[in-house]
Ligand code: SF4
């Protein structure tokens with residue numbers, strides 16, 4: 018049996034950082050706990066303030082508990098919140114670490130150049146920094162037009178900046194969550210059902226009888242509602258089928274684990290569709306009533322037998338048949354999960370289409386245990402003048418009518434439109450980056466850097482000195498979500514609900530909330546008319562009063578649930594007449610929309626490049642205690658996981674003579690070598706043809722004193738990006754790495770000497 | 771009254787939320803923990819088996835840490851909760867050595883610390899912090915003498931095991947399998 022200390026040695030995923038973490042710090046380090054011998058404080062001596070979590074987009078509502086000294090002690094979920102049911106995930110519980118992080122951005126910073134050409138940041142006052150940003154924005158507006166500004170935004174605070182730049186006159190507002198994440202699934206589900214999957218996902222995991230996960234690692238991806246509902250599904254003895262080249266946590270909780278060869282998922286999906294059609298296991302009434310293109314689909318998959326798929330996927334035919342029958346037996350309460358981060362190989366919209374088609378055959382869209390119909394509370398917008406109409410956009414960078422099916426602005430498209438090109442109508446010259454670390458969230462750092470080098474100015478607004486911060490001309494320090502108001506959360510769910518975020522404490526240091534920053538920039542840019550209020554509280558109170566609540570009420574209860582307007586949670590139960598928002602008004606098994614754009618109307622399997630001898634496919638994913646690169650410096654979460662590792666199958670490790678816990682370097686197919694050494698985790702949980710890393714480590718900004726240089730960055734190794742021709746998604750799983758056992762930097766030095 | 775905890779290994783995902791919640795609830799200093807996660811992998815690819823266990827003090831009926839404490843700081847409270855009275859602890863570390871579960875650590879302030887089953891909450895009828903936070907609801911806490919407590923019901927309905935039964939400590943953490 019493993020003891021606690023052994024465990025510390027064998028796995029970095031552990032919480033048992035015990036004495037190890039302490040000695041690694043070398044000193045007591047910063048902690049508000051250590052000075053306090055008292056230990057726990059009882060809840061009666063604490064004051065709770067409502068908030069909703071900002072550590073990930075799930076936005077769980079909770080309470081921030083503050084003690085008599087005005088220190089934040091803990092954050093606990095709000096029992097009334099349908100997103101979290103009173104239980105935050107580890108990142109939300111550890112959100113306190115964001116507030117206490119001593120590495121936070123503390124004052125505005127302005128880039129200066131010394132006489133000898135070296136650059137540095139000078140501390141500045143807010144007035145000075147905002148004057149400078151406004152001056153740059155105004156110059157850009159006068160000389161090139163407001164459309165030459167772009168905003169990268171992430172999270173709830175981005176809404177206020179979005180309002181500002183729309184008032185300024187640019188349409189170029191983007192978030193990496195589309196082209197680098199869920200875009201393919203939204204386009205595919207819209208093409209099939211006329212509606213997308215939304216966020217939080219409208220998946221009825223709670224009531225499902227059969228949950229199919231394809232590369233979706235719920236449990237490691239800690240989207241709170243999903244993990245809670247998966248646990249319910251386990252309790253209810255639902256069948257779980259997990260397809261993953263890695264023995265993920267979800268795989269270990271599954272009845273069937275299909276250890277698929279990477280990049281072959283479409284073949285498996287087509288074979289499942291084949292079995293379900295040929296064995297007549299599909300929902301005949303549902304298909305007859307709602308679907309368009311069944312005969313074409315049947316004809317299309319006639320040769321996609323399990324035997325055909327076996328040669329491609331390495332999944333045995335009898336397993337393919339057995340799992341298809343399990344799905345059909347539980348239908349329509351079978352949920353083939355659409356996943357979230359689905360930009361893998363460049364044919365991701367087509368893979369997501371195959372998933373949508375499979376769901377359609379099982380009749381799960383609109384049925385209990387499949388996909389439900391979420392509802393939200395509509396808060397009216399605070400009155401403001403209409404936004405100016407932009408005359409140009411980033412899309413002009415693609416003159417040949419590319420990306421007609423793109424529903425959101427592509428962040429990589431913003432990069433393309435920033436790099437000067439003689440043929441372009443407009444090229445972007447100024448960026449505001451709010452709360453997203455582009456160095457880690459965009460693929461191909463070289464391209465991002467090229468775009469940045471062509472900017473007239475780059476403004477970064479963040480709470481932490483992330484890697485992107487180092488490239489900014491002006492850095493504006495925002496306070497954390499625990500120290501500010503934001504717009505009320507209105508995200509859709511089974512039951513519509515509102516959640517309030519209010520400050521539990523005053524902003525630390527000289528940091529300010531996003532709304533204050535936006536408003537004060539607006540007044541410098543002549544855009545006051547769009548910000549006709551003093552404080553965001555006024556806006557929130559006005560909005561809440563329109564729906565029969567108020568700021569005062571929400572401060573007391575935090576979350577307010579509303580009755581659904583329509584009783585249509587499972588709107589296709591009982592097969593009522595229904596017109597889908599597609600060209601044919603039906604569920605499109607054969608997509609007329611894709612056909613019109615000259616894409617395959619029914620998904621096909623395409624073979625993707627495979628690693629050469631000595632190279633392994635680089636897969637990446639999440640750890641439950643971190644949200645990408647944003648949390649790696651958070652002391653509470655760093656205690657749980659302070660670096661990532663590269664997972665290597667023992668057979669491969671033997672071949673390379675790599676020992677468990679040995680630090681190695683990775684080199685990709687383009688010769689890019691990882692900046693920092695990364696620990697090898699030799700484990701049976703991974704296939705021999707691929708390696709795996711948790712995303713978000715290997716920070717290059719030294720100002721992140723805990724996270725700097727810890728672990729490896731998968732992002733820097735993702736230099737080959739396969740574009741999805743349908744929606745511009747950036748497929749990032751076509752990169753291959755090999756191992757370097759000796760420090761490559763040392764070798765170089767010796768070479769030079 | 772006999773407090774115990776049952777941990778459902780079929781649901782636990784090893785997320786560590788129980789660890790962070792304990793840290794904030796109990797002011798556990800950074801770099802230390804009262805509970806931790808063990809990840810146990812068996813087999814070879816692709817015939818594998820993985821178990822996550824959220825572990826902490828077992829609040830043993832026959833607790834060696836209590837027997838070996840020279841000052842009586844380490845003692846048993848109502849409901850069988852094993853506690854260290856910080857002010858009476860001289861930090862000798864005998865208990866740390868005697869614990870077969872490695873559940874104790876030396877606090878930077880000198881005394882020995884470990885899981886208290888969140889006695890300050892349990893006394894008031896609340897659950898321990900880790901139990902209330904767990905997103906998979908895989909931790910069950912309660913009184914074994916009450917046949918309807920969550921923990922009694924869990925043990926009645928499920929197969930379970932304890933850790934290091936050979937040590938003879940009569941541990942009160944049960945892992946549902
Ligand atoms: S899932 Fe976790 S990190 Fe995301 S909002 Fe909820 S508590 Fe916060």
Ligand code: SF4
Nearest residue numbers: 782785786788824904
């Ligand atoms: S919080 Fe629950 S699921 Fe997460 S590691 Fe702890 S016991 Fe397991």
Ligand code: SF4
Nearest residue numbers: 792885887888898900
């Ligand atoms: S019962 Fe309380 S002290 Fe013990 S591990 Fe859980 S949270 Fe920590």
